[in-house]
Amino acid sequence: METICPRCGGSHFHYNRSRMRMECDTCGAPWLNPQQEQRLMEYDQTYAQALQHIQAGNWQQALQRLAPLVGQYPTDKKLHEAIIQAATQDFSDMTMRETAPRRQAEASWNALVRLHGITPVLRRYAAQKQERERERLQEHKARMRKWLFRAALCAIVLFLGLSFYSYSLVFLCFIGLLGCLYKVCLLDPLSLIYQARHPAPASSNPFTQSDWSYRIPISKNHR
Numbered sequence: 581m582e583t584i585c586p587r588c589g590g591s592h593f594h595y596n597r598s599r600m601r602m603e604c605d606t607c608g609a610p611w612l613n614p615q616q617e618q619r620l621m622e623y624d625q626t627y628a629q630a631l632q633h634i635q636a637g638n639w640q641q642a643l644q645r646l647a648p649l650v651g652q653y654p655t656d657k658k659l660h661e662a663i664i665q666a667a668t669q670d671f672s673d674m675t676m677r678e679t680a681p682r683r684q685a686e687a688s689w690n691a692l693v694r695l696h697g698i699t700p701v702l703r704r705y706a707a708q709k710q711e712r713e714r715e716r717l718q719e720h721k722a723r724m725r726k727w728l729f730r731a732a733l734c735a736i737v738l739f740l741g742l743s744f745y746s747y748s749l750v751f752l753c754f755i756g757l758l759g760c761l762y763k764v765c766l767l768d769p770l771s772l773i774y775q776a777r778h779p780a781p782a783s784s785n786p787f788t789q790s791d792w793s794y795r796i797p798i799s800k801n802h803r
């Protein structure tokens with residue numbers, strides 16, 4: 581069967597090694613064999629489906645369609661961007677508590693950095709997320725300070741009670757001290773110490789975070 585160039589009508593083709601494709605001798609238009617065309621069609625359909633799922637808010641289904649595509653076309657920037665859009669629920673999820681979508685977004689972000697494909701939208705999301713994290717940490721520290729202060733107060737009054745032999749006061753303060761220390765433990769002081777010693781660099785991947793930061797409970801304001 582003779583092949584005709586769809587652009588110029590030429591019938592002679594050669595293999596272009598640098599582009600890894602068959603091209604028309606006369607005009608250089610690429611010639612795709614039926615399998616290649618079939619694959620491209622499948623790509624377009626799957627990508628369109630994924631975008632529809634993103635529009636409809638079906639993040640999981642979108643990611644399920646995008647993951648195999650990005651395996652086939654690892655340098656396709658728009659696939660990586662769509663993955664991040666779906667994983668972050670259209671750039672609205674600032675906490676990224678679920679591990680699976682976070683890992684997908686992290687890999688796509690790394691790929692986009694290498695491909696020079698970080699768009700202003702992505703950069704804005706990263707900045708917002710970092711700001712939220714910072715606020716959350718500050719609030720957490722404030723709560724920790726509040727309970728440590730109350731614990732110290734209980735301890736002081738407890739010693740006063742001891743020196744005045746007021747055992748009912750000692751008992752009350754002891755219960756209060758235990759309660760305050762329990763609250764401090766709930767606030768996970770280890771994760772705060774870890775984060776104070778290992779602050780995340782500003783330019784890093786917004787999805788690469790140590791598991792420590794995910795142990796800090798989210799307050800209602802930062803959900």
Ligand SMILES: [Zn+2]
Pocket residue numbers: 585586587588589590604605606607608609
């Ligand atoms: Zn041609």
